[in-house]
Amino acid sequence: MARPDTQRHTLLEARQELSIGIRASEEWQPSYKAHPETFKALLKHEAELETGVAEYLAGLAERAPTYVDWSIYAEKLRASADGDLNATDAVWKAEGINFTQAVIDALELLIATGGQAGELTYGINLGITSLTDSVTKAAREQVAQLVSGVSDTNRKLIREAIKSSLARGENLQDAADRIRKVINNPVRAEMIAQTESVNAYQTGMKNFAVETGAKRKTWEALAGACKVCSPLDGETVDIDKMFSNGKDRPSAHPRCRCGLIYEY
Structure with missing residues (x-):
């Protein structure tokens, strides 16, 4: 019989x-599919990122109840009050390290894939890999921003779960179960992966464009794009400028699949 970890x-x-x-069957802006090898790599690394996020959230779901001072919960339950029972900043700093370890490899590979797509599209070979200095630096910056947002959301979810439990008069076990359920959310892991994979890929593409001397960039939206992205289609700005939506590159919103064209 196979071991549980093997299964x-x-x-x-x-x-x-x-x-x-x-x-692969979903609609992407056509530039993503222009080179089958980089599109295949993008899909693979996005799936790896989703797995990393989902596994982190599953682990956090088991740890999170230990971050609540349940003696305070019991007092507040008796008083019919609510409040912030999250653990200290030191605990969440450690969680940030755990999350970084879960996603950093996939982000490096996604950024490198974007740079490699740039090499193929514009015919300039820089020899970009996941070990290239600009790639590893960009991955650290992206994961730092991601850690902040994910940690803030996790703490908010725990607070709201506790408030819901207090309002319902749930016992400690039920309150802990509620926390586990709100944290261990596969749909959230999927959304993070789909959004951050495009962010990483487009970061790699932009870094390539800057290094090779591109001067301008044009937003390419999907056919029938959402109301956020459709007004941007065809908008051109200098490479170091923001588009009219305040972004310098996709993604413009969660699960955005827009692209950019760079002009030399």
Whole structure:
């Protein structure tokens, strides 16, 4: 009989393959599919990022109840009050390290893939890999921003779960279960992965463009794009300027699949 960790690894691999197939069939701005090798890599690394985020959230769901001072919860329950029972900043700093370890490899690979797509599109070979200095630096910057947002959301989710439990008069076990459920959310992991994979890919593409002397960039939206992105389609600005939506590159919103064209 297979060991539980072996079974879980097999299930995760199967889930990644399924995710790749689903994402490949979705609508992307055509520039992403211009080079099959980089599009395949983008899908693969996005699936890996989703797995990393999902596994982190599953682990946090088990740790999170230990970050609540349940003696305070009991007092507030008796007083029919609510409040912030999250753990200290030191605990969340450690969680930031855990999250970084879960996603940094996938982000480096996604940024490198964007740079490699730039090499193929514009015919300039810089020899970009996931070990290139500009790639690793960009990955650290992106993960630092991501850690801040994810940690803030996690703490908010725990606070809201506690408030819901207090309002319902739930006992400690039920309150802990509620926290686990709101944290261990596969849909949230999917949204983070789909959004941050495009951010990383476009970061790699932009870094390539800057290094090779591109002067301008043009936003390319999907056919039938959402009301956020459709007004941007065809908008051109200098490479160091923001578009009219205040972004310097996609993604413009969660699960955005817009692209850019660079002009030399």
